[in-house]
Protein backbone atom coordinates (compact mmCIF):
# COMPACT_ATOMS: atom_id res chain seq x y z
CA UNK A 1 0.00 0.00 0.00
CA UNK A 2 1.16 3.51 -0.78
CA UNK A 3 -0.22 6.10 1.64
CA UNK A 4 -1.76 9.46 0.60
CA UNK A 5 1.09 11.10 2.56
CA UNK A 6 3.64 9.46 0.27
CA UNK A 7 1.83 10.73 -2.83
CA UNK A 8 1.69 14.22 -1.30
CA UNK A 9 5.43 14.12 -0.51
CA UNK A 10 6.17 13.11 -4.11
CA UNK A 11 4.14 16.03 -5.44
CA UNK A 12 5.94 18.45 -3.12
CA UNK A 13 9.29 17.16 -4.33
CA UNK A 14 8.24 17.38 -7.95
CA UNK A 15 7.04 20.97 -7.50
CA UNK A 16 10.33 21.92 -5.83
CA UNK A 17 12.27 20.46 -8.75
CA UNK A 18 10.13 22.18 -11.41
CA UNK A 19 9.21 25.52 -9.83
CA UNK A 20 6.17 25.96 -12.08
CA UNK A 21 2.69 24.46 -12.41
CA UNK A 22 2.49 20.89 -13.67
CA UNK A 23 -0.39 19.32 -15.54
CA UNK A 24 -0.49 15.52 -15.49
CA UNK A 25 -3.05 13.90 -17.75
CA UNK A 26 -4.40 10.46 -17.04
CA UNK A 27 -5.50 8.04 -19.75
CA UNK A 28 -9.08 7.24 -20.68
CA UNK A 29 -10.69 3.88 -21.35
CA UNK A 30 -10.48 2.20 -24.73
CA UNK A 31 -13.29 0.33 -26.40
CA UNK A 32 -13.45 -3.28 -27.42
CA UNK A 33 -15.54 -2.67 -30.55
CA UNK A 34 -18.76 -1.60 -28.86
CA UNK A 35 -19.28 1.66 -26.94
CA UNK A 36 -20.52 -0.33 -23.91
CA UNK A 37 -17.66 -2.85 -23.99
CA UNK A 38 -14.39 -1.44 -22.60
CA UNK A 39 -10.92 -2.98 -22.50
CA UNK A 40 -9.45 -3.44 -19.01
CA UNK A 41 -8.28 0.00 -17.89
CA UNK A 42 -4.79 0.78 -16.59
CA UNK A 43 -3.85 4.33 -15.63
CA UNK A 44 -0.66 6.03 -16.87
CA UNK A 45 2.21 5.09 -14.55
CA UNK A 46 3.56 8.59 -13.89
CA UNK A 47 0.02 9.74 -13.12
CA UNK A 48 -0.39 6.81 -10.73
CA UNK A 49 2.99 7.56 -9.16
CA UNK A 50 2.03 11.15 -8.35
CA UNK A 51 -1.64 10.67 -7.39
CA UNK A 52 -2.51 7.01 -6.74
CA UNK A 53 -5.67 7.77 -8.71
CA UNK A 54 -6.61 4.95 -11.09
CA UNK A 55 -9.83 6.51 -12.43
CA UNK A 56 -10.07 6.94 -16.20
CA UNK A 57 -10.04 10.42 -17.76
CA UNK A 58 -8.54 12.05 -14.67
CA UNK A 59 -6.17 15.02 -14.73
CA UNK A 60 -4.05 16.55 -11.98
CA UNK A 61 -2.90 20.15 -11.69
CA UNK A 62 0.01 20.51 -9.25
CA UNK A 63 1.02 23.99 -8.07
CA UNK A 64 3.55 24.46 -5.25
CA UNK A 65 2.91 20.85 -4.22
CA UNK A 66 -0.85 21.43 -3.95
CA UNK A 67 -2.93 19.15 -6.11
CA UNK A 68 -6.30 19.60 -7.75
CA UNK A 69 -7.73 16.44 -9.28
CA UNK A 70 -10.09 16.86 -12.21
CA UNK A 71 -12.52 13.93 -12.46
CA UNK A 72 -15.68 13.12 -14.34
CA UNK A 73 -18.62 13.47 -11.94
CA UNK A 74 -20.83 10.36 -11.65
CA UNK A 75 -23.72 10.13 -14.12
CA UNK A 76 -27.29 10.07 -12.77
CA UNK A 77 -27.79 6.37 -13.54
CA UNK A 78 -24.31 5.19 -12.43
CA UNK A 79 -25.71 3.76 -9.18
CA UNK A 80 -28.22 1.68 -11.16
CA UNK A 81 -25.62 0.11 -13.43
CA UNK A 82 -22.45 0.17 -11.31
CA UNK A 83 -23.63 0.11 -7.68
CA UNK A 84 -22.25 2.52 -5.10
CA UNK A 85 -20.77 5.62 -6.70
CA UNK A 86 -18.28 7.84 -4.93
CA UNK A 87 -18.75 11.60 -5.01
CA UNK A 88 -16.00 14.08 -5.84
CA UNK A 89 -15.81 14.81 -2.08
CA UNK A 90 -15.22 11.08 -1.38
CA UNK A 91 -12.37 11.11 -3.89
CA UNK A 92 -10.82 14.18 -2.25
CA UNK A 93 -10.56 12.30 1.05
CA UNK A 94 -9.43 9.06 -0.57
CA UNK A 95 -6.56 10.59 -2.52
CA UNK A 96 -5.60 13.22 0.05
CA UNK A 97 -5.55 16.05 -2.49
CA UNK A 98 -6.37 19.69 -1.84
CA UNK A 99 -9.35 19.80 -4.22
CA UNK A 100 -11.39 17.68 -6.64
CA UNK A 101 -13.22 19.43 -9.47
CA UNK A 102 -15.31 18.50 -12.47
CA UNK A 103 -13.02 17.52 -15.36
CA UNK A 104 -15.02 19.80 -17.65
CA UNK A 105 -13.55 22.82 -15.83
CA UNK A 106 -9.91 21.91 -16.52
CA UNK A 107 -9.51 24.36 -19.43
CA UNK A 108 -10.80 27.34 -17.47
CA UNK A 109 -8.49 26.55 -14.51
CA UNK A 110 -5.39 26.21 -16.65
CA UNK A 111 -5.94 29.40 -18.64
CA UNK A 112 -2.82 31.57 -18.83
CA UNK A 113 -0.63 29.11 -16.88
CA UNK A 114 2.81 28.22 -18.20
CA UNK A 115 2.37 24.48 -17.71
CA UNK A 116 4.87 21.65 -17.74
CA UNK A 117 3.17 18.53 -19.03
CA UNK A 118 3.61 15.03 -20.50
CA UNK A 119 2.24 12.92 -23.33
CA UNK A 120 0.44 9.71 -22.29
CA UNK A 121 -0.60 6.54 -24.13
CA UNK A 122 -3.98 8.07 -24.97
CA UNK A 123 -4.10 10.27 -28.06
CA UNK A 124 -7.11 12.28 -26.90
CA UNK A 125 -5.64 13.08 -23.48
CA UNK A 126 -2.30 13.93 -25.10
CA UNK A 127 -3.97 16.36 -27.54
CA UNK A 128 -5.75 18.03 -24.62
CA UNK A 129 -2.49 18.40 -22.67
CA UNK A 130 -0.72 19.79 -25.76
CA UNK A 131 -3.44 22.33 -26.30
CA UNK A 132 -3.46 23.45 -22.64
CA UNK A 133 0.34 23.77 -22.46
CA UNK A 134 0.67 25.20 -25.97
CA UNK A 135 3.40 22.73 -26.97
CA UNK A 136 3.55 19.83 -29.44
CA UNK A 137 3.23 16.41 -27.78
CA UNK A 138 3.40 12.89 -29.17
CA UNK A 139 3.61 9.78 -26.97
CA UNK A 140 6.95 7.99 -27.30
CA UNK A 141 8.46 10.86 -29.35
CA UNK A 142 7.75 14.39 -28.14
CA UNK A 143 7.06 13.26 -24.57
CA UNK A 144 6.80 16.72 -23.07
CA UNK A 145 8.75 19.11 -20.89
CA UNK A 146 12.36 17.87 -20.52
CA UNK A 147 12.76 19.10 -16.95
CA UNK A 148 9.53 17.34 -15.95
CA UNK A 149 10.58 14.11 -17.65
CA UNK A 150 13.99 14.18 -15.97
CA UNK A 151 12.44 14.88 -12.56
CA UNK A 152 9.99 11.99 -12.94
CA UNK A 153 12.72 9.62 -14.13
CA UNK A 154 14.96 10.59 -11.20
CA UNK A 155 12.15 9.93 -8.73
CA UNK A 156 10.64 6.79 -10.23
CA UNK A 157 13.90 4.96 -10.84
CA UNK A 158 14.80 4.97 -7.14
CA UNK A 159 12.20 2.92 -5.30
CA UNK A 160 11.10 3.76 -1.78
CA UNK A 161 10.22 1.42 1.10
CA UNK A 162 6.51 1.19 0.21
CA UNK A 163 7.28 0.47 -3.43
CA UNK A 164 9.67 -2.32 -2.48
CA UNK A 165 6.93 -3.79 -0.27
CA UNK A 166 4.53 -3.71 -3.24
CA UNK A 167 7.06 -5.58 -5.38
CA UNK A 168 7.74 -8.13 -2.62
CA UNK A 169 4.04 -8.79 -2.28
CA UNK A 170 3.57 -9.16 -6.05
CA UNK A 171 6.56 -11.51 -6.08
CA UNK A 172 5.04 -13.84 -3.46
CA UNK A 173 1.75 -14.19 -5.35
CA UNK A 174 3.54 -14.62 -8.66
CA UNK A 175 5.71 -17.37 -7.14
CA UNK A 176 2.53 -19.26 -6.22
CA UNK A 177 1.30 -18.86 -9.79
CA UNK A 178 4.60 -20.22 -11.15
CA UNK A 179 4.48 -23.18 -8.77
CA UNK A 180 0.90 -23.90 -9.77
CA UNK A 181 1.93 -23.80 -13.46
CA UNK A 182 4.88 -26.12 -12.82
CA UNK A 183 2.87 -28.64 -10.83
CA UNK A 184 0.26 -28.79 -13.61
CA UNK A 185 2.78 -29.37 -16.42
CA UNK A 186 2.92 -32.85 -17.99
CA UNK A 187 3.34 -34.48 -21.40
CA UNK A 188 -0.05 -34.48 -23.14
CA UNK A 189 -0.99 -31.17 -21.52
CA UNK A 190 -0.99 -27.85 -23.32
CA UNK A 191 0.48 -24.37 -23.20
CA UNK A 192 -3.08 -23.07 -22.89
CA UNK A 193 -3.69 -25.17 -19.77
CA UNK A 194 -0.46 -24.03 -18.08
CA UNK A 195 -1.23 -20.41 -19.01
CA UNK A 196 -4.69 -20.81 -17.44
CA UNK A 197 -3.18 -22.19 -14.21
CA UNK A 198 -0.77 -19.26 -14.03
CA UNK A 199 -3.33 -16.58 -14.82
CA UNK A 200 -6.02 -18.15 -12.65
CA UNK A 201 -3.70 -18.26 -9.66
CA UNK A 202 -2.87 -14.55 -10.06
CA UNK A 203 -6.54 -13.65 -10.54
CA UNK A 204 -7.56 -15.60 -7.44
CA UNK A 205 -5.13 -13.49 -5.42
CA UNK A 206 -6.51 -10.23 -6.76
CA UNK A 207 -3.61 -9.50 -9.09
CA UNK A 208 -3.77 -8.59 -12.74
CA UNK A 209 -0.99 -9.26 -15.24
CA UNK A 210 1.72 -6.63 -15.73
CA UNK A 211 2.00 -7.84 -19.33
CA UNK A 212 0.73 -10.77 -21.37
CA UNK A 213 2.57 -13.81 -20.07
CA UNK A 214 4.73 -15.85 -22.44
CA UNK A 215 4.00 -19.56 -22.01
CA UNK A 216 5.64 -21.62 -24.70
CA UNK A 217 7.61 -24.69 -25.69
CA UNK A 218 9.09 -22.48 -28.43
CA UNK A 219 11.18 -20.46 -25.99
CA UNK A 220 13.47 -19.36 -28.81
CA UNK A 221 10.65 -17.10 -30.05
CA UNK A 222 11.48 -14.36 -27.57
CA UNK A 223 8.02 -12.79 -27.32
CA UNK A 224 5.87 -15.69 -28.53
CA UNK A 225 2.30 -14.34 -28.16
CA UNK A 226 0.20 -17.53 -28.51
CA UNK A 227 -0.57 -20.59 -26.36
CA UNK A 228 -1.48 -23.09 -29.07
CA UNK A 229 1.10 -25.88 -28.71
CA UNK A 230 0.64 -29.24 -27.01
CA UNK A 231 3.27 -30.24 -24.42
CA UNK A 232 5.42 -33.18 -25.49
CA UNK A 233 7.80 -35.44 -23.64
CA UNK A 234 11.36 -34.11 -23.92
CA UNK A 235 10.42 -30.43 -24.46
CA UNK A 236 11.25 -27.43 -22.30
CA UNK A 237 8.50 -25.01 -21.30
CA UNK A 238 9.32 -21.33 -20.79
CA UNK A 239 7.03 -19.04 -18.77
CA UNK A 240 7.67 -15.28 -18.52
CA UNK A 241 5.00 -13.57 -16.46
CA UNK A 242 4.37 -11.19 -13.59
CA UNK A 243 1.49 -10.29 -11.29
CA UNK A 244 0.56 -6.63 -10.94
CA UNK A 245 -0.84 -5.22 -7.69
CA UNK A 246 -3.78 -2.81 -7.53
CA UNK A 247 -1.24 -0.04 -6.91
CA UNK A 248 0.23 -0.77 -10.36
CA UNK A 249 3.52 -2.40 -9.33
CA UNK A 250 4.44 -5.50 -11.31
CA UNK A 251 7.12 -8.15 -11.14
CA UNK A 252 8.71 -9.81 -14.17
CA UNK A 253 9.84 -13.40 -13.70
CA UNK A 254 10.92 -16.12 -16.13
CA UNK A 255 11.42 -19.78 -15.41
CA UNK A 256 12.06 -22.71 -17.75
CA UNK A 257 11.28 -26.32 -16.88
CA UNK A 258 11.13 -29.71 -18.58
CA UNK A 259 7.64 -30.88 -19.58
CA UNK A 260 8.36 -34.38 -18.26
CA UNK A 261 9.94 -33.19 -15.01
CA UNK A 262 13.52 -34.29 -15.84
CA UNK A 263 16.27 -32.07 -17.29
CA UNK A 264 17.94 -34.36 -19.79
CA UNK A 265 21.49 -34.24 -21.29
CA UNK A 266 21.81 -30.98 -23.17
CA UNK A 267 18.92 -29.45 -21.23
CA UNK A 268 20.66 -29.93 -17.89
CA UNK A 269 23.96 -28.62 -19.22
CA UNK A 270 22.39 -25.51 -20.76
CA UNK A 271 20.14 -24.85 -17.77
CA UNK A 272 23.03 -24.95 -15.34
CA UNK A 273 25.04 -22.59 -17.56
CA UNK A 274 22.20 -20.04 -17.75
CA UNK A 275 21.65 -20.32 -13.99
CA UNK A 276 25.34 -19.79 -13.28
CA UNK A 277 25.38 -16.78 -15.63
CA UNK A 278 22.36 -15.34 -13.82
CA UNK A 279 23.76 -15.90 -10.31
CA UNK A 280 27.08 -14.27 -11.20
CA UNK A 281 25.36 -11.35 -12.94
CA UNK A 282 23.03 -10.75 -9.96
CA UNK A 283 26.08 -10.45 -7.67
CA UNK A 284 27.13 -7.35 -9.63
CA UNK A 285 23.91 -5.42 -8.95
CA UNK A 286 25.67 -3.02 -6.58
CA UNK A 287 26.00 0.75 -6.23
CA UNK A 288 28.33 2.33 -8.79
CA UNK A 289 28.48 -0.73 -11.03
CA UNK A 290 27.59 -0.05 -14.63
CA UNK A 291 24.65 -2.21 -15.78
CA UNK A 292 26.59 -3.11 -18.91
CA UNK A 293 28.97 -5.04 -16.62
CA UNK A 294 26.02 -7.17 -15.42
CA UNK A 295 25.27 -7.98 -19.05
CA UNK A 296 28.93 -8.66 -19.87
CA UNK A 297 29.31 -11.00 -16.90
CA UNK A 298 26.33 -13.09 -18.00
CA UNK A 299 27.70 -13.12 -21.56
CA UNK A 300 31.16 -14.20 -20.33
CA UNK A 301 29.81 -17.15 -18.33
CA UNK A 302 27.72 -18.26 -21.31
CA UNK A 303 30.65 -17.80 -23.70
CA UNK A 304 32.77 -20.11 -21.54
CA UNK A 305 30.04 -22.75 -21.56
CA UNK A 306 29.41 -22.38 -25.31
CA UNK A 307 33.13 -23.04 -25.85
CA UNK A 308 33.00 -26.10 -23.60
CA UNK A 309 30.06 -27.39 -25.68
CA UNK A 310 31.94 -26.69 -28.90
CA UNK A 311 29.28 -24.25 -30.15
CA UNK A 312 31.80 -21.38 -30.07
CA UNK A 313 35.47 -21.57 -31.03
CA UNK A 314 38.40 -19.25 -30.41
CA UNK A 315 39.91 -17.45 -27.45
CA UNK A 316 37.71 -15.78 -24.86
CA UNK A 317 39.22 -12.42 -25.86
CA UNK A 318 38.32 -12.89 -29.53
CA UNK A 319 34.84 -14.10 -28.66
CA UNK A 320 34.29 -11.17 -26.34
CA UNK A 321 35.42 -8.74 -29.04
CA UNK A 322 33.01 -10.21 -31.62
CA UNK A 323 30.16 -10.72 -29.10
CA UNK A 324 29.63 -14.16 -30.63
CA UNK A 325 27.59 -15.28 -27.60
CA UNK A 326 24.74 -13.28 -29.19
CA UNK A 327 24.27 -16.15 -31.66
CA UNK A 328 22.69 -17.94 -28.67
CA UNK A 329 21.94 -15.07 -26.24
CA UNK A 330 20.65 -12.38 -28.60
CA UNK A 331 19.06 -9.97 -26.10
CA UNK A 332 20.12 -7.67 -23.28
CA UNK A 333 20.34 -8.95 -19.71
CA UNK A 334 17.47 -6.83 -18.41
CA UNK A 335 15.84 -3.48 -17.70
CA UNK A 336 14.33 -1.20 -15.04
CA UNK A 337 11.25 -2.56 -13.27
CA UNK A 338 8.54 -0.93 -11.18
CA UNK A 339 5.18 0.50 -12.19
CA UNK A 340 5.84 -0.77 -15.70
CA UNK A 341 7.42 -4.03 -16.71
CA UNK A 342 10.00 -2.09 -18.72
CA UNK A 343 9.87 0.78 -16.28
CA UNK A 344 10.11 4.30 -17.77
CA UNK A 345 10.57 2.90 -21.28
CA UNK A 346 8.03 5.35 -22.75
CA UNK A 347 10.76 7.98 -22.34
CA UNK A 348 13.04 5.99 -24.65
CA UNK A 349 16.70 5.62 -23.69
CA UNK A 350 16.55 8.83 -21.63
CA UNK A 351 15.77 6.77 -18.51
CA UNK A 352 18.11 3.95 -19.41
CA UNK A 353 21.33 5.43 -20.83
CA UNK A 354 23.05 8.41 -19.15
CA UNK A 355 24.32 11.31 -21.27
CA UNK A 356 27.38 10.31 -23.29
CA UNK A 357 26.55 6.60 -23.16
CA UNK A 358 24.60 5.02 -26.01
CA UNK A 359 23.54 1.72 -27.45
CA UNK A 360 26.17 -0.75 -28.61
CA UNK A 361 26.06 -1.38 -32.37
CA UNK A 362 26.75 -5.11 -32.09
CA UNK A 363 23.92 -7.55 -32.79
CA UNK A 364 22.59 -8.74 -29.44
CA UNK A 365 24.08 -6.13 -27.13
CA UNK A 366 22.26 -3.47 -29.19
CA UNK A 367 19.12 -4.80 -27.46
CA UNK A 368 20.51 -3.98 -24.00
CA UNK A 369 17.65 -1.88 -22.64
CA UNK A 370 19.71 0.08 -20.11
CA UNK A 371 23.26 0.96 -19.10
CA UNK A 372 23.00 3.10 -15.98
CA UNK A 373 25.39 3.19 -13.07
CA UNK A 374 23.35 1.40 -10.45
CA UNK A 375 22.32 3.07 -7.20
CA UNK A 376 20.59 1.92 -4.01
CA UNK A 377 16.84 1.71 -4.58
CA UNK A 378 17.05 0.77 -8.26
CA UNK A 379 15.21 -2.40 -9.22
CA UNK A 380 16.41 -4.18 -12.33
CA UNK A 381 15.74 -7.54 -13.93
CA UNK A 382 18.56 -10.01 -14.55
CA UNK A 383 17.53 -12.44 -17.28
CA UNK A 384 20.18 -14.19 -19.33
CA UNK A 385 19.13 -16.93 -21.71
CA UNK A 386 20.23 -19.55 -24.19
CA UNK A 387 18.24 -20.04 -27.39
CA UNK A 388 18.57 -22.03 -30.57
CA UNK A 389 16.99 -19.63 -33.06
CA UNK A 390 16.67 -20.93 -36.65
CA UNK A 391 16.45 -17.35 -37.98
CA UNK A 392 19.90 -16.60 -36.49
CA UNK A 393 21.50 -19.87 -37.60
CA UNK A 394 20.53 -19.29 -41.24
CA UNK A 395 21.14 -15.51 -41.31
CA UNK A 396 23.80 -14.90 -44.01
CA UNK A 397 25.07 -11.66 -42.47
CA UNK A 398 25.51 -13.21 -39.00
CA UNK A 399 27.12 -16.35 -40.46
CA UNK A 400 29.62 -14.12 -42.20
CA UNK A 401 30.12 -11.88 -39.17
CA UNK A 402 31.08 -14.74 -36.84
CA UNK A 403 32.40 -17.17 -39.47
CA UNK A 404 34.34 -20.03 -37.91
CA UNK A 405 33.80 -18.70 -34.38
CA UNK A 406 30.42 -20.50 -34.40
CA UNK A 407 30.24 -24.21 -35.22
CA UNK A 408 27.16 -23.80 -37.43
CA UNK A 409 26.81 -27.54 -38.10
CA UNK A 410 26.91 -28.41 -34.42
CA UNK A 411 24.44 -25.58 -33.75
CA UNK A 412 22.13 -27.12 -36.35
CA UNK A 413 22.14 -30.36 -34.39
CA UNK A 414 20.57 -28.39 -31.49
CA UNK A 415 17.61 -27.33 -33.70
CA UNK A 416 14.32 -27.84 -31.88
CA UNK A 417 15.91 -27.30 -28.46
CA UNK A 418 13.85 -24.15 -27.88
CA UNK A 419 15.10 -21.69 -25.33
CA UNK A 420 15.97 -21.22 -21.68
CA UNK A 421 15.64 -17.95 -19.79
CA UNK A 422 15.89 -17.41 -16.03
CA UNK A 423 14.76 -14.00 -14.83
CA UNK A 424 14.58 -12.41 -11.39
CA UNK A 425 13.98 -8.89 -10.11
CA UNK A 426 16.87 -7.49 -8.10
CA UNK A 427 16.99 -4.55 -5.70
CA UNK A 428 20.28 -2.66 -5.55
CA UNK A 429 21.06 -1.88 -1.90
CA UNK A 430 23.98 -0.40 0.04
CA UNK A 431 25.00 -3.99 0.83
CA UNK A 432 24.40 -7.23 -1.08
CA UNK A 433 21.83 -7.30 -3.90
CA UNK A 434 18.36 -8.44 -2.81
CA UNK A 435 16.50 -10.81 -5.12
CA UNK A 436 12.89 -9.70 -4.64
CA UNK A 437 11.58 -12.71 -6.57
CA UNK A 438 13.65 -15.34 -4.76
CA UNK A 439 10.57 -17.34 -3.66
CA UNK A 440 10.01 -18.66 -7.18
CA UNK A 441 12.05 -21.86 -7.30
CA UNK A 442 14.82 -22.24 -9.88
CA UNK A 443 17.10 -24.99 -8.55
CA UNK A 444 17.18 -28.10 -10.75
CA UNK A 445 16.09 -30.47 -7.98
CA UNK A 446 13.32 -28.20 -6.69
CA UNK A 447 11.92 -27.89 -10.21
CA UNK A 448 12.17 -31.62 -10.93
CA UNK A 449 10.33 -32.36 -7.67
CA UNK A 450 7.47 -30.02 -8.44
CA UNK A 451 6.86 -30.34 -12.18
CA UNK A 452 3.91 -32.62 -12.90
CA UNK A 453 3.35 -33.37 -9.21
CA UNK A 454 -0.19 -32.01 -9.41
CA UNK A 455 0.22 -30.65 -5.90
CA UNK A 456 -1.89 -27.51 -5.64
CA UNK A 457 0.52 -24.66 -5.12
CA UNK A 458 -1.78 -23.09 -2.58
CA UNK A 459 -1.20 -25.99 -0.13
CA UNK A 460 2.46 -26.40 -0.70
CA UNK A 461 3.61 -22.81 -0.93
CA UNK A 462 1.26 -20.77 1.22
CA UNK A 463 3.61 -18.26 2.90
Ligand SMILES: [Mn+2]
Pocket residue numbers: 252334335381383423
Ligand atom coordinates in the same frame (compact mmCIF):
# COMPACT_ATOMS: atom_id res chain seq x y z
MN1 LIG B 1 12.07 -8.87 -18.34
